[in-house]
Amino acid sequence: MAPIIQLDRVSKQYDEQYAVKNLSLSIEKGEIFGLLGPNGAGKTTTILMMLGLSEPTSGKVRVCGIDSLRQPIEVKKRVGYLPDNLGFYQHMTGRENLIYTAELNQIPRKEALERANYLLEKVNLTDAADKKTGKYSRGMKQRLGLADVLMKNPEVIILDEPTLGIDPEGVRELLALIKSLSEEEKITVLLSSHHLHQVQQICDRVGIFVKGELLAEGTIESLAKQLFQQDSFITRVKAHPVDGKLLEKLEQLDPVSKVEETADGIDVYSSANIASLISRIIVEHGAALHQISNENYGLDEIYHRYFEGRDEHESR
Amino acid sequence: MNMNLASIREKIIPKRNEETSVERGNPSAFFVLVRKEFTDYIRSWRIIILLAIIMLACFGSLYTAMTTISDAIDNSEAEELGRSLYLFLKLFTVSDGTLPAFITFVGFLGPLFGIALGFDAINSERNRGTLSRLMSQPIPRDYVLNAKFVASLLLNVVLFFSLGFIVMGLGILMLGIPPTVEEFLRIFYFLVLCIVYIAFWLNLGILFSVVFKNSATSALSSIAIWIFFQVFYGMIIQLLSKSILNPEVITDAADAVSRQGFVLNLMRLSPSYLFEESTTILLSPNIRSVGPLTVEQTVGAVAGPLPLTQSLLLIWPQLTGLIAATLVCFAIAYLAFMRQEIRSN
CATH class of the missing domain: 3.40.50.300 (P-loop containing nucleotide triphosphate hydrolases)
Known part of the structure; x- marks a missing residue:
């Protein structure tokens, strides 16, 4: 039709x-x-x-x-x-x-x-x-x-x-x-x-x-x-204590592209869902894991991505 | 799913086509618009107040005219007076000085009425957000503007004819003298003239309502133009005429006449002057000319009132001028409206 x-x-x-x-x-x-x-x-x-x-x-x-x-x-x-x-x-x-x-x-x-x-x-x-x-x-x-x-x-x-x-x-x-x-x-x-x-x-x-x-x-x-080919998953972790070694370990994981320390935890950007792996690493490292959750990309992020792109384009 | 949609589509489409064929010869959407505008007008406080003022003014002037005329009748032979002086027309023109005459009132309040009808025709719809809703209905764009014009004109026609006829009727009752056919026709043409004159101000208002997004701006500009022509234009021309008609520069009679004519033509650029001139001629048959007359021209003329046809002939240019001005205003408003963006802000 x-x-x-x-x-x-x-x-x-x-x-x-x-x-x-x-x-x-x-x-x-x-x-x-x-x-x-x-x-x-x-x-x-x-x-x-x-x-x-x-x-x-x-x-x-x-x-x-x-x-x-x-x-x-x-x-x-x-x-x-x-x-x-x-x-x-x-x-x-x-x-x-x-x-x-x-x-x-x-x-x-x-x-x-x-x-x-x-x-x-x-x-x-x-x-x-x-x-x-x-x-x-x-x-x-x-x-x-x-x-x-x-x-x-x-x-x-x-x-x-x-x-x-x-x-x-x-x-x-x-x-x-x-x-x-x-x-x-x-x-x-x-x-x-x-x-x-x-x-x-x-x-x-x-x-x-x-x-x-x-x-x-x-x-x-x-x-x-389309937009988030490499890092379409965010795993949000609340753990204590967080030190540089832990971050390094997480960064070395294969699917992980970026690890960011936030106010009360860590955001792990990855191309696949690796929440279980992350939790194991944290526990093995000896830190207390309070909370772990998967963030989905909503339209907001999508939208924001486009506008980021637009701003870059404009400033050029 | 597709089958389902297709069957619904089939059900809807033939029905729509039938409707379309009926609508072709059916102007009723336009009539719906006109009816709604007309109802809005007669229900709006603005118009009701103006109507009340116009009514009061007219009856007041009618009363003073009536007392003046009865005094005149008491002093002379009534029948003779009625025949020679067009007594009935005096109802509209005479006053004892306390209140202005009917034509003065109409000349003053008429434009105000026209402006009040027109000044927010389009921009109020735009500001209320109804214009875009109206435009998304299956009606041609010009229907909106035309309907507003037709509705206000209709209101004008109804108002002035009823007002004129009421004054006539009361005149017959109070004075006991019926109007002659010629008097009746003169009054009829006078009312038509009033409507044309008000239509001019109405269209000016509509034009401003299309051009200005803010209705206060359009109201004030229309009123400013009206006051300019009503009050200041005459003064300015008078000022100019002092130098134009200065006796020291006038060489001979022909020069004097042409200078006088020039001043008159300047005056005639004002719609209110055109209206004044034509009403005077229509309602006072004794006036024989709108311009200067030399003594040679008047020699041999039979003193007496002009017949109606001659009066009409005299005001023909004024009348066509007024109609032309009205149409020009409407045409500009129409063009502007058709080219305007519909979005509300």
Whole structure:
């Protein structure tokens, strides 16, 4: 099946500067794709180009098999978009806002009302449905935004920083909601964020986006593998006492690439999981082993790696 | 899994296609936008307060006009007076000095009303973050701007026609004199003129709302331009005219006339002057010309009011000028809006 979102060597240039440079990306139907990047990396620009709200300088964008540049209205019928700082008409209630969206999508009034009620229940806003949106909290607005996006019964939803400014509990609820939507309604989700942990929880695939360029793309494990070929394992050891001999011994082990002394222990970087070996060495050495644990690489480390690279690149 | 997705896709796509074919000939999304804007206007405090002020002012001026006219009627033969002086039109133009006349009020409050309708049309949507949400709906981009314009114009039309007709109705009740057809038509054209004039300020407001991201900036700039034309422009031209019309430099009559014409044309660059000139001519049929008249030109002229067609002919340039200014403002706003980035910050 053809990918539902396909970007082919897309560039967007503002004056002399590239906001997005030579971006190729394809997203399959039904997956949750996370677009990761720091502020100003060109995430929003990319999203606006997908919706035909911004014109690419070069390249082709196809969403649901439709050219976004030529037929933006057809694309917008199938794609729901949640902007990063979204707002509602404050003097209207939550339900009225949803109905208004439905009317703009030419959904008959009766169907619109049913759908609004269904979605309000789904995002847990039934109690606040008749409250003016001016009185909504940030998290409520975000949930209402999700309902609003779903009003048109979209094939794809694009969420721009959906977790921005919500408390941790709210974030968890929202992410669970997005996940369940993608599973139950078979909706393709593209979400952009700079909150890595959150994205990590729900995304099937992520793309790391820096300065308008897609640096890496794939599942989180594959990204970790690509990046940390030599030292993809960290073993964190808490032991006492730690002396130079012990460190030397550990360093001499075959899979170990680096041993670092930290405030209350040692970090051992290795290419394989050697926790048992390390613990034996420590015990044989006569030190007391308090704790030993394997650290997995999360997106944070991955992300950080990329930015390290970027900074070096810049300083050159 | 793939089969499953494919079957869902099939289910959804034919339905969508049907919808599309229905929508083609269906402008209802535009109508939805207009209706919402219109409701927003009549519910907003800003507009309600302005409406109240305009109503009060109009009824106040109507009252003073009425007392002045009744005094005049008491002093002479009513019927004769009504016929020769276009008594009914005086309802809109006469005052006893305590309160300004209806046309003065409209000339003053109308632009304010137009600006109040337009100044935050686009930038408030942008600041509230509703613009990007609106833009992601399947509607053409220009619908938003057009709908705002149409909704405010509609409000204007409703307001001024009802106001004009209420004043007329009260006039008939209180004075007991029905308007002639010509008077009625003159009032009708006067109301149309008011709407065009307010539409100009409305579009200026919309233009600024597109250009300036901050609604306070756009409101203040619109009001500054309005005050400039309403108050200071006339003073500046007067100042200039002192040197232009200096008796020492004028050589002959033709020169005097052309200099006078030049000053007048300078004045006519101001929309408020255009409005003033045309309302005066429409509502006071006795005025025969908008420019200077020489004695030779008036020799042989029958003293009496101008027929409606001639009055209309006289104000034709003013009216088209106002409409053109309105359209220019709208065109610039339209172009700017279509080229603007949608992102909210």
